[in-house]
Amino acid sequence: MRIFRAAPYLLWSVLVLGNPAMSGCISPGESEDPANLDNSTSGTANGNRIQLWDCNGTGAQAWTYTNGMFVNTNGKFLDAAGNRQAPGTVVQLWTGNGTSAQKWTIQGNTIRSAGGYCLDVTGARSATGTPIEIWTCNGGSNQSWSVDAPTKTSDTTTPPPPTGSFTISGGKIFGPNGDTFIARGINVYDSAQGPVSTNTAGQPLTTLFPGINFVRLATYQYSASSYFETFVQQISALHIVVEIEHHEGAGGGLAPLTGHDFVDESNGFATIAGAFRDNPYVWFGTLNEPAGPGSALTAEQVSNYNAIRGAGNSNIIMMEVLGDYATGSLTVGAGHGLIASLYANMRNIVSRRRVPTS
Numbered sequence: 001m002r003i004f005r006a007a008p009y010l011l012w013s014v015l016v017l018g019n020p021a022m023s024g025c026i027s028p029g030e031s032e033d034p035a036n037l038d039n040s041t042s043g044t045a046n047g048n049r050i051q052l053w054d055c056n057g058t059g060a061q062a063w064t065y066t067n068g069m070f071v072n073t074n075g076k077f078l079d080a081a082g083n084r085q086a087p088g089t090v091v092q093l094w095t096g097n098g099t100s101a102q103k104w105t106i107q108g109n110t111i112r113s114a115g116g117y118c119l120d121v122t123g124a125r126s127a128t129g130t131p132i133e134i135w136t137c138n139g140g141s142n143q144s145w146s147v148d149a150p151t152k153t154s155d156t157t158t159p160p161p162p163t164g165s166f167t168i169s170g171g172k173i174f175g176p177n178g179d180t181f182i183a184r185g186i187n188v189y190d191s192a193q194g195p196v197s198t199n200t201a202g203q204p205l206t207t208l209f210p211g212i213n214f215v216r217l218a219t220y221q222y223s224a225s226s227y228f229e230t231f232v233q234q235i236s237a238l239h240i241v242v243e244i245e246h247h248e249g250a251g252g253g254l255a256p257l258t259g260h261d262f263v264d265e266s267n268g269f270a271t272i273a274g275a276f277r278d279n280p281y282v283w284f285g286t287l288n289e290p291a292g293p294g295s296a297l298t299a300e301q302v303s304n305y306n307a308i309r310g311a312g313n314s315n316i317i318m319m320e321v322l323g324d325y326a327t328g329s330l331t332v333g334a335g336h337g338l339i340a341s342l343y344a345n346m347r348n349i350v351s352r353r354r355v356p357t358s
Contacts (some may be wrong), residue, residue: 001106019173037119037132037145039093044074044201047081048093051248052121065210067182068103069096070111073212075202077102080134085115091132096213096239098177109144110137118143165280166241166316168348173316183241186213193217193231202238215239218247218288225275231318236281237239243318244272245285256296266307273313284308285318285352292322296337305346318352319343 005192038053042060055061059073070078072093079094083101097101111119113134119140120135137143164176173181186209188196196205206212215235217228232242246265248254257265269284276282286301301319309315321338343349 006354010155025032025349035128037063039072039074041223042074043093044076046076046092046094048076050078050091050093050132051128052126052132065106066184066211068105068179069211070102070104071096075206075210075212077091078104078112080115085113085117085134087117087133087135089117089134091119091134095166095217098175098179098239108217109146111145112137119145131254165314166283166348169352173350174345181213183214185212185216185241187210187216187218190217190219190221190227197231197234200237200305201236202235202240205235206238206240214243215240215245216245216285218245220247225272228272229275232276232282236279239281241283243283243285245288245318247288254289255291256293256300257287258296262303269304270307270311273308273315274311276315277311280315283316283318286320288320290320290322294322294338297322298342302342305349314348316348316350317346318350320352 015294035052038051038056039060040049040051041055042058043049053061062073063073063078064073072078074093075096076093077096079092080101081090083099085100094102103114104119105112113119115134116137118132118137120133120140122131122133122141124142135143163178166176166181167174173183175181188205198204205215217231218229221227228242228244235242246269248257256262265287273284284304286296286304290297290300305317305319308315
């Protein structure tokens with residue numbers, strides 16, 4: 001993968017685990033069927049009708065299936081109205097909310113709701129404008145869709161019950177609703193917060209990157225939390241994680257901070273953590289691309305952790321390990337490796353490693 005700078009964004013590759021995403025049109029019956037699952041008039045309002053319509057190559061008919069959800073190019077989701085799991089429930093467009101109303105599984109050529117009902121063309125009609133609903137699965141051609149099922153991976157981890165916060169168990173991250181969280185996101189510089197999200201719909205970010213659920217906010221200063229407040233409120237309200245990550249200078253390999261810089265960094269984390277302690281969608285990231293020695297970096301990360309937790313914030317903290325940022329290999333050995341025992345009692349932390357791209 002090649003990374004391109006295109007202000008105000010820096011595309012950021014994220015390792016996605018689990019079921020890969022798939023994109024394209026979704027057609028009932030055989031693949032040559034000229035009609036597709038269509039977001040009526042390319043509307044963006046919650047409750048907009050999902051219907052059958054002639055294939056036209058527009059974004060209204062482009063869907064991405066990822067993490068058990070269908071996302072339209074406008075960033076909104078295929079949704080069973082009112083989360084009613086019953087025959088005849090209308091299927092609509094709705095803002096992502098993580099509920100079972102937006103959970104779908106692909107079984108053979110059927111698309112099934114969380115309640116086990118099939119995505120259905122009402123009355124088995126073929127006319128354009130026919131509404132889409134869920135109905136008892138009956139093997140009819142109006143419930144057969146041309147969708148290639150994604151590869152499934154075995155998962156023996158028992159997810160924790162919904163907690164309202166992000167939690168880590170068995171090496172996996174679970175969201176506030178108890179579902180496995182798989183990050184899909186980009187990097188945004190702190191100086192670009194304004195043009196990246198100009199309204200409560202998070203546009204243009206959510207328009208350009210439909211289905212996004214993670215933003216790495218690279219910050220080069222720690223001032224008042226008000227500096228981040230508007231962006232965080234707009235983006236996190238859409239259930240998109242904002243990871244506020246410390247960047248210092250240009251390029252990687254920065255030595256661990258000392259003296260006043262060391263103190264200022266942890267004080268900055270404490271201030272921001274206190275301001276966002278009740279928002280589970282705000283995460284924190286320690287110094288980007290650090291150099292050794294590991295003992296000094298360990299001390300810095302322990303100080304960051306204590307500052308955030310001391311502010312009453314239990315949200316996830318992403319800590320970057322030592323590494324060679326040209327090759328991606330880890331730096332290990334006496335005097336260089338992190339001191340594992342000092343991390344043993346930490347909770348809700350994620351090991352972050354930069355993977356080089358070419």
